[in-house]
Amino acid sequence: MSEDEILLGIALTVVLAVGSQILASRLRVPALIVLLPAGFAAGTLTDVVHPDKLVGQDFPALVSLSVALILYDAGLGLDLRLLRGATRKAVVRLLVFQVLLTWGAVMAVGPALFGVPAAVASMIGVILVVSGPTVVGPLLEHVRPSEKVRRVLMWEGSLIDAVGGILGAVVFHSLVSGGLQPGHFRFGAFFGGIAVGLAGGAVGAALLWLALRLLRLGETLGTLTQLAVVVLVAAGCDAVYDDTGLIAAIVTGLVAANVPGFEMPARRPFFETLVQLIIGLLFVSISATVTPESLRPVLLPSLVLVAVLIVVVRPLVALLSTLGTDLARGERAFLGWMAPRGIVAASTATTFAGALAAAGLQDAGTILPITFLVIVGTVVVYGLTARPVARRLDVVATPRARPLLLGGDPWVVDLAHALRTAGVDVLMWAASEQQRARIEAAGVEPAAEELLAAATAPEARLEGVTSVFLLTDDDDFNALLSVVLRDSVDGPVYRIGPPPGAPAVVAPYTPGETLFSRELVRHTVASRHGSGARFRVQPASAPLPPGHETLFAVRRDGRLDPATEGGTLTAGPGDTLVLLEPAPAQAG
16 A cells, blocks of 8 residues: 555545544434444545555554453443442353353354355354453444443453353464364363463552552553553553453553552543444554455344344343342343354454465354444344333333532532432531531431542542531632542533632632522522522422522433523423522612
């Protein structure tokens, strides 16, 4: 390819990777549903979107390192404290039964469906045991199931990718060394590969600790160090044994996220952006390597295989894995309807199919097109049906708000009581014992005293909190905390506005959402409440009484929307409003 063709190919690949995800977000469908056909169409219709021409023989190695970065990021999001009880039992069983039943089913039906040797069926089967956070994560964001279901599926997807990668490498080397015949699985190589990955993960975690803890690198250098360490340990492990770098990457992320002392930030915007870009680039690139000619002979048999995996294998895996757990029936059923194949299956097929074909294995060229069709089939089926199935099984997480109010002044406690009256599950935190006693006397749930100290740690997350309202009488404290807590909450952080001209150092210059109107600042609300004004709860359909100001709208589905300085709060049918009455003197 000429230099101009290479530049055009790279540009088109990036544009398709990003544009497909933008289009998917507008269509409200998982991105993979758009990425896969976009890459396939680009590879078919153009001569420049071809990774084997753009990158050459190094493409599988680049894919392996990219997947390692994805799994490292997935490892950073796994909290070992949550892997207990029913979650741990279900995850371990899912790993075992998903591997055994999927592999066994494909080996049983593969030769009859595709007319391929048992060795090819064995390779396809071990490739298709994986799922992965690259597909499970976006689908869960689309569906939003209950926290217990989400936790189980994310743990399973993250761990089975690494296990499946090692299994694929072991089966590949077993086939090559065994004369391209199945039945030569080398258990020593399998456990040895796991040992190599674990050792690489330990080395990666140690290097990260030295860099982040002892050298105290800043955010930019710290991010670059994480990239360098993950690439180093993944490449080193892969050089020792194929695909062991996946285990090293996820172990490094797990240790960094769960061992005290690493001071990893809770939000990683650079990594999140990088992972999204890598996912798009990989799916577009791998899809472009599949040709229409390779798909035609295996299209119908692959659809039958997809039906077997979705309708028979996965429900059986979920049934056996959740027996004796405290998971509800709907949660168990939904686990049986979520096993999409993703980037690790595609990368493993890309890596080993060509090598087996070069080694002389008959029909090895069918491995990649079959894998591609299974990926497309499972992603489309689960992507289009997972949300209605979750609703039917009643496992969709409730959108009801659970705000955290910081402050213990009388007006803040009265506001929390009004929100509770409107049906909002309010949590409150206050510094002094007197304020905490006032909160408990009002019947509002108090947060743990150490909550604020824990929440301000770099790696902390406020689990279950949907928004934070900073309502203390210290404007600078509110302003600073609005910046600190922004990365610890899965939702917005608001603060009450400071009085104009107040001797504040930070508050007037801190960006962020400010509550209520420009005139309704902290001292105004406190003064009106102290003069006898109270908070009133009424349906949105009722007329607004004279002099009352709307502070919050509690939506009929349980969401909580506040009035803000820069926005307009509108109410719909079935909503409930929280109003502030005028002071008695004003009313008179």
